[in-house]
Amino acid sequence: MTTVVDIRRLRVDLDERTVLHDVDLRVDEGEVVCLLGANGSGKSTLVRAAVGLVPAAAGEISLFGRSLRTFRDFSRLGYVPQRANAASGVPATVREVVTSGRLARRRVFRPLTRADRAAVDDAIALVGLRDRAGDPVSSLSGGQQQRTLIARAAAAEPDMLVLDEPNAGVDQRSQEAFARALRTFVASGRTLLLVLHDMGPLASLVDRGVVLDNGRVVHDGALATAPATVAPGGVPDHHDDEHETGMFG
Numbered sequence: 001m002t003t004v005v006d007i008r009r010l011r012v013d014l015d016e017r018t019v020l021h022d023v024d025l026r027v028d029e030g031e032v033v034c035l036l037g038a039n040g041s042g043k044s045t046l047v048r049a050a051v052g053l054v055p056a057a058a059g060e061i062s063l064f065g066r067s068l069r070t071f072r073d074f075s076r077l078g079y080v081p082q083r084a085n086a087a088s089g090v091p092a093t094v095r096e097v098v099t100s101g102r103l104a105r106r107r108v109f110r111p112l113t114r115a116d117r118a119a120v121d122d123a124i125a126l127v128g129l130r131d132r133a134g135d136p137v138s139s140l141s142g143g144q145q146q147r148t149l150i151a152r153a154a155a156a157e158p159d160m161l162v163l164d165e166p167n168a169g170v171d172q173r174s175q176e177a178f179a180r181a182l183r184t185f186v187a188s189g190r191t192l193l194l195v196l197h198d199m200g201p202l203a204s205l206v207d208r209g210v211v212l213d214n215g216r217v218v219h220d221g222a223l224a225t226a227p228a229t230v231a232p233g234g235v236p237d238h239h240d241d242e243h244e245t246g247m248f249g
């Protein structure tokens with residue numbers, strides 16, 4: 001089994017404050033791992049550090065078996081930040097934005113192949129925006145714009161998707177459709193690292209939950225009988241004693 005993300009004893013300092021302390025996180029190929037925790041517990045910082053967007057003050061990060069310091073194969077990785085906004089000054093349509101993800105995968109510009117077009121169509125279907133494909137992204141809701149960026153990442157056919165709060169501001173029906181689509185993504189052996197405040201319909205997909213509290217990992221393990229949501233505040237009340245919550249196996 002290949003380890004896709006291997007983080008050991010990671011410390012991250014922001015504004016001279018330590019926001020991640022001694023964090024270990026391992027994600028194997030084909031796994032769906034969910035980061036949970038209250039606001040400000042460090043979930044976004046952890047995924048940003050994992051993809052090289054914030055520097056580590058201490059510790060080791062490897063992606064696909066290679067130290068992040070020398071890792072260059074970023075086309076294997078699709079990352080979509082929290083509250084991402086796909087609208088720019090340019091009046092691009094959903095299809096154009098998604099296609100740009102496909103083009104970014106290639107070194108030299110050449111016309112789209114049939115395979116490129118199919119990957120773009122699949123990615124748009126993955127996020128449930130088929131009926132909006134020709135619309136300008138500026139006409140979409142915030143949730144739909146983030147979905148557009150998820151489709152752009154998926155169009156490059158990465159081995160791992162890292163999605164920070166993909167369901168924020170998305171209605172229940174769209175969340176359910178998205179969960180079904182992501183099931184297809186992982187069925188092909190690909191890897192998912194999700195930051196979720198509320199697991200909602202994605203709960204049944206998740207193999208393992210990692211709970212952060214104040215920048216430390218306080219739980220790392222399987223999720224028991226598909227809890228739909230995390231307790232108010234994002235984490236179980238007694239996450240130091242997982243048996244009390246009944247949420248984690």
Ligand SMILES: Nc1ncnc2c1ncn2[C@@H]1O[C@H](COP(=O)(O)OP(=O)(O)OP(=O)(O)O)[C@@H](O)[C@H]1O
Nearest residue numbers: 014015019037038039040041042043044045046197
């Ligand atoms: N750019 C920054 N500069 C300084 N401090 C930051 C920065 N970004 C985040 N922080 C701080 O780091 C801590 C962790 O924030 P982070 O956004 O990683 O938490 P989170 O668990 O993702 O929260 P949320 O669920 O609200 O998105 C918080 O205390 C936050 O205030």
